Amino acid sequence: MARSALILPILGVVAAAALSSIFIVDEREKVLVLQFGQVRQVKEAPGLGFKVPLIQEVVRYDGRVLGLATQPLEVTPLDDRRLVVDAFARWRIVNLIEFRESVGTEGVRAAQVRLDRILNAAIREVLGAVPSNRVLSEDRTALMNQIRDRARREAASLGIDIIDVRLTRTDLPEQNLAATFARMRAEREREAADEIARGNEAAQRVRASADRTVVELTSEARKNAEVVRGEADAARNAIYAEAFGRDPEFFAFTRSLTSYERALRGGNSSIVMQPDSQFFDYLRSFELPADRSTAPAN
DSSP states (O other), X not given: OHHHHHHHHHHHHHHHHHHHTEEEEOTTEEEEEEETTEEEEXXXXXXXXXXXXXXXXXXXXXXXXXXXXXXXXXXXXXXXXXXXXXEEEEEEEOOHHHHHHHHGGGTHHHHHHHHHHHHHHHHHHHHTTSOHHHHTSTTHHHHHHHHHHHXXXXXXXXXXXXXXXXXXXXXXOHHHHHHHHHHHHHHHHHHHHHHHHHHHXXXXXXXXXXXXXXXXXXXXHHHHHHHHHHHHHHHHHHHHHHHHHHOHHHHHHHHHHHHHHHHTOSTTOOOOOOTTOGGGHHHHHOOOOGGGSSOOOO
């Protein structure tokens, strides 16, 4: 009875020791087995692992690709136009021993602090060597790759591989935005004023050309009208001369009738002249027919 009472606790201790010597590595993790702070085992593949109970400890690290967003960073490109830049990096642990020796017991959080400093230094170095317009142009991708390469070289000593770096925001500082917007507004207003001035000048040229064309066309039309009128008068005079040459008496008669018509036109017209004036020659020479020359009998 006394022997069985000793065996059960011993079996319990042995079972506890056996269980504490086994650990499981998840597929999302990487594991270090430490003994008095020294690395005794590195296990990156998922599955079961074994360690010495009570003496060795298991330290787990995230084996996945991790992200790090930097704090807004103010940089000064070559043209001294300050920019506020935000970046995002993807990284992962590639060497557990170097990582442990570099960041100590604080793990990923300490690594992110140091990685943030590395990224900020790389961003300042790369963007400080180019003008600001390159940061906002198609060269942006090449600049991000340069930042990634520089940060990757620095982070390699930490056992970290930087996979990618992206500039998520590139803006002017708040204190410069108002001045920049005011300068842009002034430039746009100046361009608008120049366009308006050029438009008015063009309109004046077109208007002057149109006025000159009107004057030229009117003068040409008047000249042509005078020519046509002169030709018509010449033809009329020729017709009159021909008619006068054929029958001077008939011509004088028609001219007299025309003169009567023009003189007596209008209800308020009055003519004062001598009774024996030549104007009435045809009226005086007009003789009524014999049957109408005498007054009708009552």
